[in-house]
Amino acid sequence: MSAATTTRPGVREHGRRPRIAGGRVLTTTALSALALIVLAAILGDWAAPHDPALQNVELGPTGPSATHLLGTDDLGRDVLSRLLAGTRTALVAPVLIALGTTLLGTTLGLLAGYHRGWPDAVLMRLSDLLYALPGLLVLIVLVGVAGGGTTIAVLALIVLNAPSDIRIIRSLALGQRELAYVDAARTLGLPDRRIVFRHLLPNLAPTVTANLLLSFVSALVALTGLSFLGIGLPAGTPDWGLMIQENRTLLDLNPWAAVAPALLIMITAIAATLLGDSIFERLDAGKGVPE
Amino acid sequence: MNAALLIARRLVSAVVLLGVMSVLTYGLLSLSPDGPVQALLGNRPSTPETVAAIRAQYRLDEPFPVRYWHWLSDVLSGDFGSSVFAKQPVLTVIAERLPVTATLAGYAMVLTLLLGIPAGMAAGLRRGKLLDQGVTLVALVALSFPPFALGLLLLYGFAVELGWFPTYGGGDLWHYTLPAIALSLGQAAVLIRQTRAATLDVGAQDYVTFARARGLGRMRTWGSYSLRNAALPVLTVAGLLAAANLTGAVFVEQTFSLPGLGSLLVQAVNQKDIPLIQALVLLGGAVVIGVNLLVDLIYLVVDPRVRHGAPA
Numbered sequence: 001m002s003a004a005t006t007t008r009p010g011v012r013e014h015g016r017r018p019r020i021a022g023g024r025v026l027t028t029t030a031l032s033a034l035a036l037i038v039l040a041a042i043l044g045d046w047a048a049p050h051d052p053a054l055q056n057v058e059l060g061p062t063g064p065s066a067t068h069l070l071g072t073d074d075l076g077r078d079v080l081s082r083l084l085a086g087t088r089t090a091l092v093a094p095v096l097i098a099l100g101t102t103l104l105g106t107t108l109g110l111l112a113g114y115h116r117g118w119p120d121a122v123l124m125r126l127s128d129l130l131y132a133l134p135g136l137l138v139l140i141v142l143v144g145v146a147g148g149g150t151t152i153a154v155l156a157l158i159v160l161n162a163p164s165d166i167r168i169i170r171s172l173a174l175g176q177r178e179l180a181y182v183d184a185a186r187t188l189g190l191p192d193r194r195i196v197f198r199h200l201l202p203n204l205a206p207t208v209t210a211n212l213l214l215s216f217v218s219a220l221v222a223l224t225g226l227s228f229l230g231i232g233l234p235a236g237t238p239d240w241g242l243m244i245q246e247n248r249t250l251l252d253l254n255p256w257a258a259v260a261p262a263l264l265i266m267i268t269a270i271a272a273t274l275l276g277d278s279i280f281e282r283l284d285a286g287k288g289v290p291e
Numbered sequence: 292m293n294a295a296l297l298i299a300r301r302l303v304s305a306v307v308l309l310g311v312m313s314v315l316t317y318g319l320l321s322l323s324p325d326g327p328v329q330a331l332l333g334n335r336p337s338t339p340e341t342v343a344a345i346r347a348q349y350r351l352d353e354p355f356p357v358r359y360w361h362w363l364s365d366v367l368s369g370d371f372g373s374s375v376f377a378k379q380p381v382l383t384v385i386a387e388r389l390p391v392t393a394t395l396a397g398y399a400m401v402l403t404l405l406l407g408i409p410a411g412m413a414a415g416l417r418r419g420k421l422l423d424q425g426v427t428l429v430a431l432v433a434l435s436f437p438p439f440a441l442g443l444l445l446l447y448g449f450a451v452e453l454g455w456f457p458t459y460g461g462g463d464l465w466h467y468t469l470p471a472i473a474l475s476l477g478q479a480a481v482l483i484r485q486t487r488a489a490t491l492d493v494g495a496q497d498y499v500t501f502a503r504a505r506g507l508g509r510m511r512t513w514g515s516y517s518l519r520n521a522a523l524p525v526l527t528v529a530g531l532l533a534a535a536n537l538t539g540a541v542f543v544e545q546t547f548s549l550p551g552l553g554s555l556l557v558q559a560v561n562q563k564d565i566p567l568i569q570a571l572v573l574l575g576g577a578v579v580i581g582v583n584l585l586v587d588l589i590y591l592v593v594d595p596r597v598r599h600g601a602p603a
Contacts, residue, residue: 026428129308131530134579136538137556138315141572144560145319221437225542228439229557244443248546251451259447262440269435277431 027278030271037268041087050078052085052238061253071254073247079257083264085238090224090268093154097219100158102212105165106204110196112166113173120170127163135160136222143232153232157219165211172207176200206283213276217269224265240265294591305584312576313366316569317359331375331565366573372566374559381570384555391551395543396536398464398471399478403532406479408525411486416513418491426483433480438539442473442546470547474539478532485528493520526590530583537575 056076227241
């Protein structure tokens with residue numbers, strides 16, 4: 001296998017990051033931001049000051065005011081209410097994708113790394129293939145042409161994102177299987193399944209957790225991206241990506257209508273990334289990752 | 292493994308990949324929900340004559356492998372068919388839009404390299420210092436920037452509020468600056484991480500320690516040993532960056548209303564203009580596969596270890 005396909009970003013530099021000054025503050029901020037967003041997803045319908053679909057064409061796009069805290073869009077709909085209504089859709093599908101990707105990627109990665117042999121060869125060829133495809137392009141076409149909506153998008157993203165998890169977990173499992181504790185478990189005659197899931201997997205927990213959050217971020221970016229392109233969603237759905245698309249021409253009348261969803265997507269993505277990183281650092285502390 | 296065999300294997304796998312892509316793209320036609328005839332008719336009236344003409348023209352009554360084979364031989368001779376909506380040859384439509392995307396992608400690539408390599412090396416060389424912490428944090432965060440959201444914020448801040456840049460459309464390079472920044476930041480983050488890791492690797496090598504022990508100056512050690520070896524990660528991620536550039540361009544062009552291939556794809560998908568989509572996806576895939584192949588070949592040239600069969 002060539003060097004170009006074996007080395008991927010995110011694999012090599014794990015555990016060699018500098019300790020960032022003020023890391024704790026960052027983690028707390030990220031966690032609070034995520035908590036607020038989750039809260040908005042749960043309470044969204046109840047907390048929304050207006051009906052997110054209620055149009056007021058006469059009013060049109062207006063800037064922030066006392067009745068409309070973030071102003072209105074070109075149909076006079078309340079931007080804040082639409083943002084709140086879009087929070088749940090923004091979170092649910094990426095969470096499902098992250099869980100699916102991590103489950104699939106970790107299981108297959110452990111299989112490939114621990115058992116080696118033909119499953120390993122087949123999986124590596126397959127992930128080479130998926131890597132070589134411009135994934136998001138495939139997704140745009142698949143969802144846009146087949147018109148399968150969210151279900152297709154979720155399944156496709158799980159398959160497209162899994163290879164990077166498979167590779168990361170595989171390379172770690174390869175290293176672990178040579179260690180004394182795995183040898184000991186094997187000598188004791190424990191079945192492979194037990195060794196893999198009860199002994200090996202807990203040692204990979206920091207990476208699995210970090211992968212989970214990273215998959216969430218990439219799914220969030222991909223799905224909001226799809227809806228930003230106007231693909232897979234009917235016009236008028238309160239969705240962060242679609243709001244940017246529909247309101248990007250209003251930047252001079254009510255910039256918040258497009259800037260606020262863009263900011264929310266960025267904040268969610270950044271917060272989840274930082275949290276994943278800090279969980280990895282914390283869980284991994286003292287594990288003695290080789291320098 | 293000797294170099295010739297390696298090249299042969301890479302070529303074969305690139306051809307196989309392209310083959311798989313072409314089957315998938317051709318299969319798109321049958322995926323479209325209204326059936327291939329409706330998709331190919333577009334907005335033309337559906338009379339028995341036009342339907343019969345379409346069926347004959349696209350050989351829809353023949354089995355899939357036969358149809359595919361005819362389509363493939365047309366494509367290989369440069370005929371991707373006609374766009375259903377523009378009613379022009381697909382390649383003409385694409386050629387019209389290509390310069391915009393090429394400019395954007397080239398500009399973004401230059402920015403990525405100018406930003407990624409120096410920042411990554413600087414962080415690696417000053418490992419653990421404040422600079423390293425800052426660069427690492429920014430790269431980590433920038434990795435998760437969706438180009439369209441970033442683009443929108445740049446558009447609002449620098450074009451609408453400050454008025455430094457035009458708000459939409461193509462033209463001189465000035466029009467492309469904000470889109471190129473939006474496109475390159477995420478990619479630069481990938482490059483920074485990769486370069487930093489490579490710089491750390493190289494810095495820990497015995498030959499660097501030895502060079503320093505011999506009393507060679509910093510510039511000399513970095514210039515002749517570190518820089519050369521740390522340049523390899525750029526190659527390693529080149530395929531990844533090419534793919535990111537392509538898909539990112541779709542979003543960024545949409546954000547900045549640039550009439551490039553990306554907005555053409557979105558338009559084609561929304562109109563279900565299948566021949567156009569097939570050509571765009573196949574070309575996109577070919578670019579990524581081509582870049583990956585090129586990277587493997589360049590590796591052979593610049594890294595003697597790969598040439599002589601050692602694992603890279």
